[in-house]
Structures are given as structure tokens and as C-alpha cells.
Amino acid sequence: MREVREEAAKRDYIEDVRIVDQGLYVVKIWLIIRPDLRVQLYYNERTMTTNFALLLHDERIYGRNKRGGSWHRHPVERPWEHDITPEGAKPVSVAEFLEEVDKVLVEKKLL
Numbered sequence: 001m002r003e004v005r006e007e008a009a010k011r012d013y014i015e016d017v018r019i020v021d022q023g024l025y026v027v028k029i030w031l032i033i034r035p036d037l038r039v040q041l042y043y044n045e046r047t048m049t050t051n052f053a054l055l056l057h058d059e060r061i062y063g064r065n066k067r068g069g070s071w072h073r074h075p076v077e078r079p080w081e082h083d084i085t086p087e088g089a090k091p092v093s094v095a096e097f098l099e100e101v102d103k104v105l106v107e108k109k110l111l
Helices: 002-009 094-106
Strands: 016-022 028-035 035-043 049-056 059-067 070-074
Touching: 002 016, 002 094, 016 035, 016 094, 035 070, 035 094
Parallel strands: none
Antiparallel strands: 016 028, 028 035, 035 049, 049 059, 059 070
């Protein structure tokens, strides 16, 4: 959680950090950019699942997920697809994902 707050603090466009779900093995955090735009960070320790997503109007427009130890990317151009190329399958930290989100927000003129 400390890494999330530190990374959020580096970005003026993030208005709020909200823990929307937290249990013994699960945490879901929203980084609110504006009411219709947020970053969702989800981790389930029991299933070893990590989901990072940039959501616009509650729909993923970019993301990276890890399931069963393997990462994949949901590219901006086709967020419904799984990119398992070497670039798409590389593991990313919260900081690295937010760096990618920074670029997407600028490219899509969402800020």
C-alpha cells in the first residue's frame, strides 16, 4: 500500500486513493483521476492474481494481468485481447504500470 500511495503522490492528476475492497487475501484499490476515469489495482494472494487496469466509464482501456504466474497485457488499441508477446508478458510493478498509464493518458488526450 505504501508503494501505491508514493506512486500516486508523484502524479498531480490522481485526485484520490481509495481502498474499495480489502480482505484477508484480497485488496482492490482505485486511483481516482476524475469521476469517469480511474486506475484499478487488484491483488489476490490466494490465487496469485494481479490485475492492473485503466478504466474509462467502467471499461478497461488498458491493462496488465498476472494469472497462474504468467503476465499478459491488454493493449490500448485492443483492450479485450491478451498480448503475450515478450513485451506484453513482462512482469510490471505498480510504478511501472503507472508509467505506462502516464503515456496512455497523454496519447489518448485524457488529461
